[in-house]
Amino acid sequence: MQSSRLQSKISRMPYDAHLQQLDTLLVETRPLWQPEPFKKERPDWVEQYPELAQALLELDEESLDAYATDNDALIAFVSTFIPELSAIASLVMLPETAKRKNETIAPRLHAGIPGRKWLQISALYASLQNPQRAITEWCGGKGYLGRLLSRQWQQRVTTLENSPQLVEAGARLADKYRVDQYFKLVDVLHDPVCKYLNNHHTIALHACGDLHRQLVTRIIESGAPSFTLVPCCYHLGREQEYSPFTDGLKLKLSREVLRLAVNETVTAHHNEIGQRNRDMAWKLGFQQLWQELCGSSEYHSFKPVPKAWVHEGFKGYCQKLAQREGLSLPADVDWEKWEANGEQRQHEVMRLQLLRQCFKRVLELWLIMDMAASLEANGYKVSVHEFCNRELTPRNIIIEGHSSPDLS
Ligand SMILES: C[S@@+](CC[C@H](N)C(=O)[O-])C[C@H]1O[C@@H](n2cnc3c(N)ncnc32)[C@H](O)[C@@H]1O
Secondary structure, X not given: OOOHHHHHXXXXXXXXXXXXXXXXXXXXXXXXXXXXXXXXXXXXXHHHOHHHHHHHHOOOHHHHHXXXXXXXXXXXXXXXXXXXXXXXXXXXXXXXXXXXXXOOOOHHHHOOOOHHHHXXXXXXXXXXXXXXXXXXXXXXXXXXXXXXXXHXXXXXXXXXXXXXXXXXXXXXXXXXXXXXXXXXXXXXXXXXXXXXXXXXXXXXEEEEHHHHHHHHHHXXXXXXXXXXXXXXXXXXXXXXXXOOOOOOXXXXXXXXHHHHHHOOOOOOOHHHHHHHHHHHHHHHHHHHHHHHHHOOOOOOOOOOOOHHHHHHHHHHHHHHHHHHHOOOOOOOOXXXXXXXXXXXXXXXXXXXXXXXXXXXXXXXXXXXXXXXXXXXXXOEEEEEEEOOOOOOOOOOEEEEEEEOOOOO
């Protein structure tokens, strides 16, 4: 638990200064987080930190699970081998939002909303202040959040969404529950949107990749008075390279690398973890077979494997994959051996990749602070918080802001 002294120090820290610290850390430590043990059996850092590699490889299943789900404990563990990494703990700390309690919400406002989604929406709602103006819900799906805000705050909500089915379903629900909510079939990446941002409080819950980046651009362009943004899926977007909002950053990122920021196991169910482990072991088993037959030690990248192929058993899975990838298989493949090799590699990958995992929140915060610093530089008073614990949703960071003359 962070001390309140440290918490208030961080919440006062200008976001640009925080961004520069994250940028320096990520650039200096790139050799530790960039190589993927899935693709490279022994990343170069293994030679530089053999004791860390050994300690990771020796972790039993229970410790592996504990470190995979508790980032603070993982950072503390890794820092005993690389002390400089202890700086991560304070760099990724964010204040939690103050929550309003005991507010009554009529059950019909969450009718039909899947359980976890409702918990996320209600946690977000409990940490929001009424902006006292009409609301635009950005990429709102069926407009569940907008429905709640409209009813609780007695504000008109305009929900922007590009799926005709969701717009239709949302409009039906708004009608049924008699809320002051209107749906607009809008592609926020291509259609003009400034009229929906001017004089509105814009709120985006889990707008993926380009959708939240577009909102930041449009807020600045339109001079929107206030906003609440909860980003997710940073890796989804049209560009192969990430273009920062802030000038002068040293870190250059491909979209592929952005996946690290969303690489989570905290919300995975037990059977999902079992399936993921088997998928990984089989892919690695096939990868090794491929390399052996091609006489190569280079990682060969494959298109995603259809889920149904796992029902074929390891041999059938590899045969289908080999056919798709144009690899001819000899008659005498020792399937048991390659399957066991895959399992061994999976065991090692899960452990060695824990070092990369220490950096996933650092990368996420770099992306968040890039947006926060840019909004600040454009005259917004910005605050960045966590609105719920990471088990409810790992994408639990809010960026809120209002234009400086706006005293709401
Ligand atoms: C991850 S969902 C979030 C939905 C909702 N905010 C929530 O939290 O339940 C992202 C939504 O963005 C919509 N979307 C995707 N691309 C869009 C675009 N170009 N313009 C408008 N909406 C878009 C999707 O249809 C989807 O409903």
